[in-house]
Amino acid sequence: MGYLLLAGAIAAEVAGTTAMKYSEGFSRLGPSLLTALAYVLSFALLAQTLKILAVGTAYAIWAGWAPPPSPRSACCSWGGDDRHQGSRDRADHRRSRRPQPGRRALMPRRHDPERRQRIIDAAIRVVGRQGIAGLSHRTVAAEADVPLGSTTYHFATLDELLVAALRQANEGFAKVVAAHPELADPEADVDLAGELARVLGEWLGGDRTGVELEYELYLAALRRPALRPVAAEWAEGVGALLAARTDAVTARALVAVLDGICLQVLLTDSVYDEGYAREVLARVLG
Numbered sequence: 001m002g003y004l005l006l007a008g009a010i011a012a013e014v015a016g017t018t019a020m021k022y023s024e025g026f027s028r029l030g031p032s033l034l035t036a037l038a039y040v041l042s043f044a045l046l047a048q049t050l051k052i053l054a055v056g057t058a059y060a061i062w063a064g065w066a067p068p069p070s071p072r073s074a075c076c077s078w079g080g081d082d083r084h085q086g087s088r089d090r091a092d093h094r095r096s097r098r099p100q101p102g103r104r105a106l107m108p109r110r111h112d113p114e115r116r117q118r119i120i121d122a123a124i125r126v127v128g129r130q131g132i133a134g135l136s137h138r139t140v141a142a143e144a145d146v147p148l149g150s151t152t153y154h155f156a157t158l159d160e161l162l163v164a165a166l167r168q169a170n171e172g173f174a175k176v177v178a179a180h181p182e183l184a185d186p187e188a189d190v191d192l193a194g195e196l197a198r199v200l201g202e203w204l205g206g207d208r209t210g211v212e213l214e215y216e217l218y219l220a221a222l223r224r225p226a227l228r229p230v231a232a233e234w235a236e237g238v239g240a241l242l243a244a245r246t247d248a249v250t251a252r253a254l255v256a257v258l259d260g261i262c263l264q265v266l267l268t269d270s271v272y273d274e275g276y277a278r279e280v281l282a283r284v285l286g
């Protein structure tokens with residue numbers, strides 16, 4: 001008996017759902033009355049069914065046999081049609097695009113082709129102010145005024161960022177050397193030892209913070225193998241330039257002397273002695 005009552009409830013629900021489709025949003029009297037009567041009958045039969053069958057059993061059979069209302073019927077049951085539904089969808093879309101309270105509106109991505117360079121410049125400033133220990137993606141992002149994700153996008157690791165910073169810092173001495181083209185001219189009638197001593201004096205006498213920063217990055221290669229190839233570029237570049245005026249071995253020795261004098265001046269905070277540097281370089285040249 002319980003299963004017969006449940007079958008009747010399902011049949012009444014199907015009839016009501018079908019009648020709802022033809023009621024056109026309950027605008028037609030006949031289908032609208034049939035829908036109401038069918039649903040009342042369905043609920044009454046279902047109530048009697050639950051007095052005989054377990055709720056779980058009745059629900060499982062109901063869910064398996066009773067069809068859900070179609071999108072069209074659901075739309076009509078609220079007194080609208082497809083055009084009204086489309087209007088609501090468009091209105092919902094417009095509302096979804098408005099900034100919500102407590103939520104930041106999505107901003108279009110700004111085209112910033114110089115961002116990578118600004119991140120490198122910021123890293124150099126951070127190292128100059130706080131040392132290598134103070135360098136992190138977060139401190140660089142704050143210094144460059146860019147999102148944290150931008151620093152990790154351009155430089156996945158701190159070593160990559162340090163390599164870029166060291167390579168840029170190396171350009172400081174290169175610019176000073178470039179201002180003295182006679183250093184690489186084998187035909188130039190100049191005192192090479194004296195000229196090198198003057199170039200070193202110009203470099204150390206310029207932006208001292210920049211020089212200290214370059215050597216801090218340079219010495220960081222002791223602990224960070226990724227920096228060693230870039231640190232070697234400085235010595236190789238100056239050595240190749242001086243090899244045009246002397247032989248390769250002597251050029252390497254001159255670079256070692258220049259490097260040592262710079263370190264001595266920086267570590268002891270002493271005044272650069274150009275005369276001393278010239279005499280030492282002259283002895284290496286023989």
